[in-house]
Amino acid sequence: MKRRTMTPITKERRATVLAGIIILQALCALFFIGDVIADLSGGGHLEDLHLGLEALAALALVGGVVFLMVELRRLLVRVNDMDAGLRVARGQMAEVMEGFFEDWNLTQAERDIATMILKGLDNEAIAKVRNTAPGTVRAQATSIYSKSDTHGRAQFVSLFMEELMSGDFSTGEVAKSHQPLEANAPGDKLHAK
Amino acid sequence: MSIVTDPASGRDNARDIAVWDPLVRLIHWSLALTILLNGAITEEESKLHEWVGYAALGLVALRLVWAVIGPRHARFSAFPPNPARAIRHMRAVLHGDRTVHLSHNPLGAFMAYNLWLTVIALGVTGYMMTTIRFFGIDWVEEAHEFAFNWLMLSVALHVAGVAFDSWRSGVNLVRAMINGHKRIPDGTEVE
Numbered sequence: 086m087k088r089r090t091m092t093p094i095t096k097e098r099r100a101t102v103l104a105g106i107i108i109l110q111a112l113c114a115l116f117f118i119g120d121v122i123a124d125l126s127g128g129g130h131l132e133d134l135h136l137g138l139e140a141l142a143a144l145a146l147v148g149g150v151v152f153l154m155v156e157l158r159r160l161l162v163r164v165n166d167m168d169a170g171l172r173v174a175r176g177q178m179a180e181v182m183e184g185f186f187e188d189w190n191l192t193q194a195e196r197d198i199a200t201m202i203l204k205g206l207d208n209e210a211i212a213k214v215r216n217t218a219p220g221t222v223r224a225q226a227t228s229i230y231s232k233s234d235t236h237g238r239a240q241f242v243s244l245f246m247e248e249l250m251s252g253d254f255s256t257g258e259v260a261k262s263h264q265p266l267e268a269n270a271p272g273d274k275l276h277a278k
Numbered sequence: 279m280s281i282v283t284d285p286a287s288g289r290d291n292a293r294d295i296a297v298w299d300p301l302v303r304l305i306h307w308s309l310a311l312t313i314l315l316n317g318a319i320t321e322e323e324s325k326l327h328e329w330v331g332y333a334a335l336g337l338v339a340l341r342l343v344w345a346v347i348g349p350r351h352a353r354f355s356a357f358p359p360n361p362a363r364a365i366r367h368m369r370a371v372l373h374g375d376r377t378v379h380l381s382h383n384p385l386g387a388f389m390a391y392n393l394w395l396t397v398i399a400l401g402v403t404g405y406m407m408t409t410i411r412f413f414g415i416d417w418v419e420e421a422h423e424f425a426f427n428w429l430m431l432s433v434a435l436h437v438a439g440v441a442f443d444s445w446r447s448g449v450n451l452v453r454a455m456i457n458g459h460k461r462i463p464d465g466t467e468v469e
Contacts, residue, residue, distance in 0.1 A: 097300075104300035108308060108340065115336040150340075154301070154347055161299050161349045168296070 096164045103157045107150060114146035174249070181248045189232040198225050203242060295468075297351045297380050298458045301344055306455055309337045309397070313429065328408060335401035338394045351380055357387035364388055371446060377467045378447045380460065386443065389436050396432060399425040 121140045129136045182203065186196045194215075201211045208226060212219040226238075235241040298306075312334040320327040345354045367384040370377070382390055403422040406412040444451045448463045462468055 101300040101304075104304050107301060108304055108337070111340045112333055112336050115332060115339075119332060151343070151347075154344060157299075157301060158347060158349055165296065165349075 096160060096167075100157060100160050100164065103153060103160065107153045107157065110146060110153065111150045114143060114150055117143035117146060178245070178249060181245060185233070185244070185248075189229075191229065191232060195225055195229050195232075198222060199229050199241075202226065202229070202238060203245060293462045294459045295380060295462060296458055297460050298455055299349055299352055300458065301348070302341070302352050303455055303458060305337050305341045305344070309334060309341075312337065313397070313433065317426070317430065328404065331401050331404045334397050338397050338401075341394065356381035357384075357390065359387060359391050360384060376447055377469050378449050378460065378462050379469050383443060386439060389432065389439060392432055393429070393436065396425055396429045400429060 117139060121136065121143055124136050124139070125131070131137050131140060182200065186199060191199060197215070198211055201214065206214070208222045209219050212222045215222065230237060230241060233241060233244065235244065312330050316327055316330045316334070320330055344352055350356060363384040364387070379386075381387075400422065403418055403425060406418050407422065412418045440451045443449075448466065449460050451460075454460045
């Protein structure tokens with residue numbers, strides 16, 4: 086998780102450095118071009134070894150600047166895609182959760198608890214958050230597992246992972262073609278409603 | 279309860295959208311720096327004044343290339359110089375419209391083109407003054423003077439426009455030009 090949130094930031098820093106280099110190199114190119122033009126108008130010839138080399142250097146610098154700009158553009162697009170991908174994934178997760186909860190006819194309290202289970206809270210922590218006895222939470226969790234036809238926490242969580250990993254992450258909608266973990270998993274019904 | 283609504287509310291609240299890439303931002307502030315240097319600090323007719331002027335020209339040239347090959351919000355196509363759009367935008371603003379524009383707003387687009395063209399005019403007339411052919415010719419010097427005055431007026435309008443639009447749309451545009459992100463307030467329309 087940490088790695089994933091770090092990478093776009095590192096990429097952004099790289100983009101900033103790249104932009105700085107582009108500006109510096111562009112100004113260098115400008116300097117050389119100006120020098121070549123000044124030498125030419127001062128009676129110089131491109132056949133002169135010195136002037137010829139200078140002109141070549143100027144051209145190479147300009148080429149380098151354009152290349153770096155294309156490179157920067159690519160980097161920016163990649164950063165953007167990662168960002169969009171994460172946002173789509175978050176949105177899809179929320180959608181998938183809502184869909185499942187709806188299909189299972191969970192009560193509001195059960196939805197809260199199911200969400201907390203998915204976030205990795207254990208029964209005692211959930212009881213503390215909800216100000217109830219651990220026994221109550223345990224009973225509600227059991228009800229959630231039975232409604233979702235799973236045998237416990239691990240299998241319950243894996244239902245959602247399955248849903249998210251089996252589809253393709255094209256933008257917007259939740260993937261429609263997927264093979265639910267079990268035949269009785271309500272994944273198909275989710276999109277039919 | 280709050281945990282349940284978390285994923286949804288995260289999407290409805292103020293959104294951060296990356297709009298200005300690092301190259302756009304660096305060029306913007308570098309250009310502002312060259313204008314400040316040549317307008318207030320370097321001595322006229324000094325070599326330094328000339329070089330700073332060429333740097334400004336180079337920065338604008340770089341920005342124009344970037345407006346062709348750069349990412350979406352930096353491109354000409356994101357802020358076409360369209361008078362009809364500008365007038366429509368002005369009317370909408372007068373009627374209390376609070377739409378946020380991810381790139382320049384239609385009026386701001388004109389300001390951007392105006393500033394770039396003025397800097398180019400300053401650079402070209404400045405260069406002409408250094409050549410034997412145009413050295414000491416009155417109209418070139420007058421054009422350079424006029425372009426400078428026009429630039430000062432434009433910069434003042436630019437700053438005022440940024441302040442006004444930040445107030446109107448609730449998006450801190452100065453911050454956007456520093457860190458590249460526009461924070462779009464809850465429930466605001468985006469264009």
